[in-house]
Amino acid sequence: MRLSICVLSIACTFAFLVGCAPELVPPDGDILGTVLGVAAETADAPEVPSHSGPEGEGSAVASEELSVTGSLQGSGNYELYELGSSAAGDLWSVFGADIFSPPAPMVVVLFDANHSLLMRRVVTASSPLEHVMRDASSRVYLGVTPPNGGDGGAFRYAVRRTGGHAVPAVRQQTVWLNFGPGSQVEVHSRSGISFAAFDGVMLGEGYEGRSETIKQAIVQAMQEDYASYDVVILSSDDGPPPDGPHSTVHFGSSDPGLLGLADNVDNYNQDETQNAVIFIETFARFDVMRLEPEEMGQMVGNVASHELGHLLGLYHTLDPDDIMDTTGTAWDLAEDQLFGHTPLDSTVFPFGQEDSPGLLQKTVGLRPGVVVLDPSPHTAKMARRAMIRRFAGEQIRWMCGTCQHLDDH
Ligand SMILES: [Ca+2]
Ligand SMILES: [Ca+2]
Ligand SMILES: [Zn+2]
Known part of the structure; x- marks a missing residue:
């Protein structure tokens, strides 16, 4: 050779x-x-x-x-x-x-x-x-x-x-979203956490009585994010955990510094039976944003898709529109995020990119019926948003005459 x-x-x-x-x-x-x-x-x-x-x-x-x-x-x-x-x-x-x-x-x-x-x-x-x-x-x-x-x-x-090794086959992943209570749930080798069943009021008083709307928005956001891939997403509202191997995303508890936590970054999904937790009560800090229940559900859903991404082998990236990003503002997180082909976060490696759609396709495969993954709508949407962000930033600077003439007399 x-x-x-x-x-x-x-x-x-x-x-x-x-x-x-x-x-x-x-x-x-x-x-x-x-x-x-x-x-x-x-x-x-x-x-x-x-x-x-x-x-x-x-x-x-x-x-x-x-x-x-x-x-x-x-x-x-x-x-x-x-x-x-x-x-x-x-x-x-x-x-x-x-x-x-x-x-x-x-x-x-x-x-x-x-x-x-x-x-x-x-x-x-x-x-x-x-x-x-x-x-x-x-x-x-x-x-x-x-x-x-x-x-x-x-x-x-x-x-x-x-050379000459067998290329590992893609493998479907089943995911169960647990909106029910949790008892001694172990994530990322932390000691077990216990929590009550999901309730909208955990996100802030304004969400009292809106639990169903928020849960639907969470599930819908996750199902959209993984729609192209062979990932089956089930909700505890629809039944008990499936009998077969599955990973679980829990919704409950709080953490002083985290919105979510996954067992690890599981390269190419070696382990189909893992845990992640979305610290629902931590989201109460965003109550001040007065998001609609659907928007709050989108925000939580972005984080849940992000943690599931770790369980399927994805690392952090540097693009506020990307699901694996950790650099955007709370407003970015409240908007619809996507899996994209974006620069790596420097904590992963100070060079290079992550092709999240490509990695998911090589890991879990495409959903039956999806023949070719066409990333162009995602890429176009991200490019458009980046352009809008730049445009808005420039507009705000131009309109501020004080900064431009700060020391004029
Ligand atoms: Ca895994
Ligand atoms: Ca999305
Ligand atoms: Zn992360």
Whole structure:
């Protein structure tokens, strides 16, 4: 097997990929990284010279098994290595080599040719990253960055590609929405939480007697968000939990800092029997917005779709119109959000995107009857909203003469 590699060694807070993908250079960004473009065609190719950046260094060797070595410290710093093309059924394995004592845990990711996230893992000496390619990709990139709250440090990884593995089949997911009471519900390895059945008044006094309207809006929002995918969403109002394997989204309780919580980010939905909770009472803080019951239901539904997204393998993104976003305002959260193809939140990786529709399609598959996923309406809607947001922001600045003539006399 031959691997053709191109090393992109970048370790700067605002560095972006150049050379192989010049379109990614932001119009006003600084290009601080240096690119080493090397095509090593044979297993005995010479070692690629290492690049010493201002805050990191890295190198890679082409063979059946690549060795990737570097050092990174501080959040926002990362390195990218181009690993060449890859076929569906290729298994990529990234092992931490135990040469440092102890080796620093680092976030290791794989991106496809579109810089969309394929897999993410905190790699340590005992915890490798493994990923079977669902689709062929003309390029695969390996990314390394220090973990959140971690210092980073030196790393050396063995990167192995072996072909011919079975592509994991897509698998339907059943989800039960529990609006009833909960007893000792365990989520994200927290101690069990108990709560009473959902009631609109938990969201604020203005929602007293509006429980049914709000619940319907929650269920409708979630069913819309997952309408293209093979996800069956059932409500406790329609019956008891299904007999077969299912995940549960609970609606109850409160948390001082959270709207929702999921067991984990379950890459490609390895576990069909997980829990998430939507902290209904926390939403009472939005009572001041005087949202209609339908709007409040939309807001809760966005969060529920977000937590279910984690249970199906989705990470945080940076687009207030996207369901996996965490950066928007409460007003953004009260509007209809969508699964989109959007930039990753920097806490996931400081580069790249998440193609949520693509990942859901590869994980649970399309709903029977949906033949081809057409993301264009979603993409167009997001683009339109982004344009409106920019337009509104500019209008407000233009109309404020005080700011423009603040120091005139
Ligand atoms: Ca899961
Ligand atoms: Ca929606
Ligand atoms: Zn989240």
